[in-house]
Amino acid sequence: MSPLMLSRLQSISVRGWHWVSVSDRLARIAVIAVYAFLVITGATTSSIGIGELRQDPSRPEGHQVGSSSAIRSDEFNAFSPIAISIMATGAAPTTSYLAAPADVVHRYPSGGFFETFVYFDSTLLRTATILPDAMVFAAHWWLPAVVLFLFLPKWFEQIGSSRNMGWLSAFLIALSPAASWWTMMPIQLIAYTVAGSSLLLSAYCGFTSKRSVLPLVQSVVGGILLAGIPSFYIPWSLVLGLPVLAASALWILTREDRLLPKTKALGFTGGVALIFGLGTLLENATGINALLNTVYPGSRRSTGEAQPFGFLFGAPSLGELKDAVPIGSNQSEMSTAFTVTFVWAVVIWLGISAMGRWRDNVVTLVLAFSGGLWLLWCTFNFGPMGAQIPLLNYVQPARAAQVCGIIGALLVGVLLSRVPDSHRWRLSIASALTTGLVTAYAGSQLQLSYLPTMSRKDVLLAGAGVAVVVFIVTSFPKSVFSVGIAAVLMAIPVYGSNPLIFGLGDLRASATAKYFYSEGTVSRSTGSLWASDRSSVDTLLLANGVPSLTGVQRSGPDMSKWTILDPEQRFANDWNRGGGFIQFFWTPGASPTFSNNGTDRTIVHIDPCDLKKSFPSLTHITASQELSGACLNLEKELTWSGQETLVYKVS
Structure with missing residues (x-):
């Protein structure tokens, strides 16, 4: 090859890599800009706009593009209402009073020092006292995806691979049907581990360059991110989190370099991860034990x-x-x-x-x-x-x-x-x-x-x-264009599978929701409890911070409270369950009965007056039909899911 030809090829190569570098920076800017736009508009792909979570399904509040999906019941009955509940309370969500704490299962803090940092994404939900709820919810919703797209290309570069292929892998993850139909859960389970691993690698490079302060900060933040691996949906955390962390740690250990930078990076980051990880697990020992001792899914x-x-x-x-x-x-x-x-x-x-x-x-x-x-x-x-x-x-x-x-x-x-x-x-x-x-x-x-x-x-x-x-x-x-074309084609199988909703719909904007939001503030201050006989109302109570006997039981039961209802634990197989919900049906004059739907729902038929005797702090119930009982006084008539909802004061 002639020198002139070689010079031209080298020039073309330099210009090509310069374009890739510029495009990479533009892509990062675009990710941040899209995130900012979604946050400002309060846009998410949540299914909380489904008809059963509307005051009047024929006249929904707010704006939504596309249809919500009933198959995402865990998202709109648990994941999203828990996040919205944290915004309402400024503290822990109002999951069922009968349930053990579910901080680990749902990545939210309820007062512990370590979990406040490890579950930082849910801690940020408390900023709803400053910013509008819709913006805070959207910021929380899209944060894992933003972290994935900002840190995965960087992680690729750090291990000696191409940033361009890091973008490709990010699209392969984010646009997969699993991410779409599981409401981005796989993204959340890997994004923070990727970010923590990237910071670990950055700390190693910093210590190699004999810097001290910045690598130490990177080790601390990276360790806190990695401490959250055993949380949320733990089976997928094992599948997705451990390989990325192991690959990053072994990459550092196999470098032909001095031992001290490796020891510092792995020691500081691993030490922080161990301290905060164990601290978080110890703070949540009650909820973890409840989950592990459940009939389902703990014994599985x-x-x-x-x-x-x-x-x-x-x-x-x-x-x-x-x-x-x-x-x-x-x-x-x-x-x-x-x-x-x-x-x-x-x-x-x-x-x-x-x-x-x-x-x-x-x-x-x-x-x-x-x-x-x-x-x-x-x-x-x-x-x-x-x-x-x-x-x-x-x-x-x-x-x-x-x-x-x-x-x-x-x-x-x-x-x-x-x-x-x-x-x-x-x-x-x-x-x-x-x-x-x-x-x-x-x-x-x-x-x-x-x-x-x-x-x-x-x-x-x-x-x-x-x-x-x-x-x-x-x-x-x-080529950045090849990644762009791939992303467009990858999006075809999942395009339109999620709605786009702006704001929190009827869970905040409807008159019924505003009533319960106000009642939730009173109930939390007085220590009183509610209960309902309809799952959609349970979701409304949770989203508005109303303490309730019914609703979400995700980690497992609080044995001491369930034995009040079932002293001999004869029906423990029906209520000793996690990952699900507690639903009551009102049967005045009848003895309590317990059952389950085989997986995620514990069902209790009970007289509300008997329930009041068992739990004196119960002050209100909602019913889908008129009830009679010596302890019941009709207080208010509301509409939810397009149906009449009666509020009774229990005295």
Whole structure:
């Protein structure tokens, strides 16, 4: 090659990398700008605008684009109302008085020193006393996604990979059907771990450069973020959080550098994580013990089992979920991340002729091992032996199948950063054909089983779409346009699956909500309790900070309080349950009865006057029909869910 030609190529390369750098900065600015816009407008993709959470469903408050989904009941009956309740109380949410604390399960502090920092995202909800509720709720809602997009490209760069591929992996995670149909839960479970791991790596670089103050601050903040790994939905926390942390720590340990910077970074960050993590768990020992001792889900142990091929690899074909309910399942249970990224990663790995030393591939090896382990857990029948394996036995294979593709997204991003220019076209074609065929086959399996309404055209388009994305990205991994095109195509299966609601809807703006908001302030100051006979009213009470016997029981029961209702604990199997709700039905003159719906709902039929005798602090109940009883006095008539709701004072 002539010197002139070489000079021109070098000039083009420099300009190309400059463009990538500029585009990366613009992308970060765009992320922050979009976040600011969403916060200012109070826009979220929550389903709290569903008809049952409206005063009058035919005349809803506020503005919403798209329809809310009933399948997201955990979100609009628990996750979101808990956040809104914290804004109402300025402290802990008013979950059921009969329930043990659920701070760990829902990442919120209720007064503990350590948890106030570890669950910083929920601590920020208390700023609702300063800012409008809608803005604070939106800020909390989108924060994990913003953290993911700002820190994942940086993490990629820190481990020696391409920031561009970090953006690709972020889109693969954020736009997956699992993230969409589980209301961004997988994003929250990995975003703060990525941020904490990135700060750990930054601290290591700082200590290597012999700086002291900034790396120490980074270690403290990173450690606090990492301390939150064992929280929220713990099975997914195990699947998603540990691989990123392990990869980051091992990357530091395998550097050919002085031992002191490694010791400082890992020692300070790990020490803070250990102190704040253990401190948070000790502060919440009561709630954790309640969860572990429940009939469901605490006593449940799982073993590895083979999952259907279509379920495991069919994410790109799940656009049909917007219009159809799967046979024998539902949209949330069927949604997965892009597990096909593992297939893509294998082809890329086989196509890279020289991987280099093992220490240069430590992140790749950790991600491959973790991803392979969870893939094995959901593709192989372990039998009774699997239920004895610690940690793994807490993760149902179907749950592992839903999110292990997120590890695949990280793995393929790291590998694509190392694709050589030579033979790139062959690798692009091989990757595109392989992933396209796997996707098409998985889609056809879904059509034969869960989604018979899906057409052959949809199956072929999904396979073709994956092939196009894989071909373009593998051919041009350094191009920002290839990532942009991939993001657009990835969004197709989930486009329209979530509504866009501005504000908090009727949970704050309706007359009924304003009444309960006022009553909640009085009840909290006097220590009085309410109870209701309708789940939608329970959600309204929770969202407005009204202390109640009914409502959310997420970690497990408070045994001392439940034994007041069931002294001999004869019906403990019905009420000793977590991850669910407590619902009362009023039966004046009848003895109490207990039951459950098999999973997440404890049902109690009881005379409200007997309930008053058991809990003297009960002052009000709501009823969906007229009641008579010596202790009941009708106080107010309201409307909720388009139905009459009667408020009785219990004396």
